[in-house]
Structures are given as structure tokens and as C-alpha cells.
Amino acid sequence: MALKGAIVVDNERCKGCGVCVANCPTNTIALAQEVNGKGYNFAYMANPDTCTGCTNCATVCPDAVITVYRVKI
Amino acid sequence: MDIKDIIKPENKVYGRTPVLKDNVMHYCPGCSHGTVHKLIAEVIEEMGIQDKTIGISPVGCSVFAYNYLDIDWQQAAHGRAPALATATKRLNPDKYVFTYQGDGDLASIGCAEIMHACSRGENIVVIFINNAIYGMTGGQMAPTTLLGMVTATTPYGRDPKLNGFPLKITELIAQLEGTCYVTRQSVQNPASARKAKKAIRKAFENSAMGKGTSFVEIVATCNSGWKMSPVKANKWMEENMFPFYPLGDMKDR
Numbered sequence: 001m002a003l004k005g006a007i008v009v010d011n012e013r014c015k016g017c018g019v020c021v022a023n024c025p026t027n028t029i030a031l032a033q034e035v036n037g038k039g040y041n042f043a044y045m046a047n048p049d050t051c052t053g054c055t056n057c058a059t060v061c062p063d064a065v066i067t068v069y070r071v072k073i
Numbered sequence: 074m075d076i077k078d079i080i081k082p083e084n085k086v087y088g089r090t091p092v093l094k095d096n097v098m099h100y101c102p103g104c105s106h107g108t109v110h111k112l113i114a115e116v117i118e119e120m121g122i123q124d125k126t127i128g129i130s131p132v133g134c135s136v137f138a139y140n141y142l143d144i145d146w147q148q149a150a151h152g153r154a155p156a157l158a159t160a161t162k163r164l165n166p167d168k169y170v171f172t173y174q175g176d177g178d179l180a181s182i183g184c185a186e187i188m189h190a191c192s193r194g195e196n197i198v199v200i201f202i203n204n205a206i207y208g209m210t211g212g213q214m215a216p217t218t219l220l221g222m223v224t225a226t227t228p229y230g231r232d233p234k235l236n237g238f239p240l241k242i243t244e245l246i247a248q249l250e251g252t253c254y255v256t257r258q259s260v261q262n263p264a265s266a267r268k269a270k271k272a273i274r275k276a277f278e279n280s281a282m283g284k285g286t287s288f289v290e291i292v293a294t295c296n297s298g299w300k301m302s303p304v305k306a307n308k309w310m311e312e313n314m315f316p317f318y319p320l321g322d323m324k325d326r
Contacts, residue, residue: 004074021304059267060262060263062098
């Protein structure tokens with residue numbers, strides 16, 4: 001049974017610290033080239049196919065801007 | 074499977090807890106304070122004690138903690154959070170009272186208050202954020218600053234001849250009879266954050282059982298004060314802080 005996940009990042013609240021990127025076991029997350037209203041490069045799913053919905057990124061996110069979804073397929 | 078099919082309310086496994094207010098935190102990007110606030114909020118939500126918890130915020134970056142957690146708060150004079158928590162808990166014995174203090178607040182100016190509150194065994198929870206620096210005022214040396222560590226006031230590194238030795242306050246507090254649970258945790262990766270959350274939950278449960286003071290130290294980063302990126306600061310903490318401040322329970326009874 002495989003798990004498939006997805007994250008939703010609140011772009012305007014994200015401060016682009018990159019802690020989620022460093023803690024993503026599947027290299028799904030990266031910092032965007034574009035910036036949000038405050039000038040931060042927000043996090044986004046660069047490789048959506050690899051996300052397993054493990055919640056590691058959301059657990060370490062200091063600003064609690066990541067919501068994680070997961071389905072069994 | 075399309076992402077739109079995954080992002081549905083019934084598939085949600087982790088999200089922002091409602092105990093956290095909608096305000097954007099003023100902390101620097103990657104600051105450990107945000108993570109610890111979130112863990113405390115999640116513990117409060119899981120235990121269902123939102124209307125029974127009173128937090129005491131300190132002086133330091135986390136002085137504005139009252140803007141971020143949707144519970145009752147008081148704000149103490151510098152270092153005096155344990156004294157205020159003592160009064161609050163004694164007047165409201167059925168409430169969960171916790172203080173949230175940094176190392177400049179707890180280990181320096183508030184040294185007497187924390188020692189005596191722990192010695193008396195007040196039924197409070199103390200969350201102690203140790204980032205080895207005075208973050209709010211610009212990165213000056215704190216009692217917990219490591220030997221050789223460069224800060225604004227020790228530009229050539231902390232020298233024991235001039236600045237003394239770093240203070241392991243948690244080890245001192247573990248000696249006191251009044252404390253029931255003394256532990257040191259960190260929040261730099263998912264595993265440690267989950268462990269820290271368990272420790273915070275245990276501390277709140279001890280408070281309900283009236284076992285004495287529970288003291289949870291979180292070894293944290295101050296990436297602005299350390300002049301590093303958040304990810305590099307986490308790495309620096311693992312390499313330099315953990316050998317001197319080893320993680321784990323010092324006392325649990």
C-alpha cells in the first residue's frame with residue numbers, strides 16, 4: 001500500500017527559512033524563485049509526485065504555515 | 074492521482090492548531106520559538122485545557138507570546154515569571170500555569186526566582202528556551218554562552234578568565250527536591266520536535282497531578298544572533314551545543 005501526500009503552504013505567512021526543505025526526506029519541497037508580499041522566497045512542492053504526506057515539514061515549521069494531506073492508494 | 078484529489082478536508086493529517094492565533098509571529102525566519110509555541114499549543118489542544126491554562130510570558134523575544142497562543146496570559150518583569158506563576162497557581166490551583174522563559178531571563182536576572190520556585194516545588198511548568206545568547210537585544214553574551222563562542226560582547230570568543238564559565242542551569246535545578254521532572258530537549262528536526270512535545274505534555278500532566286515543578290529546557294537556535302542561516306544554525310547547534318548541553322531526562326519521578 002502506497003501513501004500519497006500533498007502539502008499546502010500559506011505563501012503569505014511563510015518566511016522562507018528553509019527548515020522544511022532540510023527536513024523533507026523525499027526532497028519534495030524547495031524554496032520558490034518568486035517572493036511573497038514580505039519578500040521571502042516561500043516554500044512550495046517542487047516535486048509533488050514524491051510527497052508521502054509524512055508531516056515532517058509541518059512538524060518543524062516554526063510558523064505553522066504547512067497543512068499536510070495524505071491518501072492511501 | 075491529481076493533487077486536487079488529495080487536498081480535501083477528509084485527507085488532512087496535519088494542520089495549524091486553533092490554539093494558535095491568526096497573528097503572524099514576529100520571530101525571525103527559522104526561530105525555534107515558533108516551533109515551541111506550536112508544540113505548546115498542540116499539547117493544550119490535545120489535553121483540552123485551553124480555558125484552564127495561564128501562561129506567564131517573560132522579557133525577551135518571547136515577550137509577545139501572548140499574541141500567539143489563544144489562552145490567558147500575564148507578562149512578568151524581567152526574570153520574575155516563576156514568582157508570578159507561583160502566585161497565579163496558588164490563587165487558582167485548578168488551572169495549568171506555565172512560564173515561558175529564555176536563557177537571559179531565566180538563567181541570568183531570574184536566577185533567584187527560578188531556583189526558589191523549583192525549591193519550593195510549585196506545581197507549575199517551566200519552559201526554558203536556551204539559545205546561548207541574548208537574542209532580543211542584539212546577541213550579547215548570556216550566562217549560557219559556550220566557551221569560545223563569538224557574541225556582540227565577546228567578539229574574540231567567550232574567555233573563562235574574563236567572562237567565566239557557561240552555566241548549566243538545568244543540571245542545577247535537577248538537584249532541587251521540589252522538581253519532579255527535569256529534561257532537556259530540542260526542536261531542530263521532526264524526531265526531536267515530537268520528543269519535545271511529549272516532554273511538554275508530561276510536564277503539564279505532572280502539574281495536574283500536583284507532583285511538583287516540571288522543568289523542560291529546549292536547546293534552541295538564534296540564527297540572527299549567531300549570524301547564520303536557519304539550517305546552518307540548526308547544524309551548528311547539533312555540533313556545538315549538544316556536547317555541552319546533552320539532551321535527555323535528568324530527573325523523572
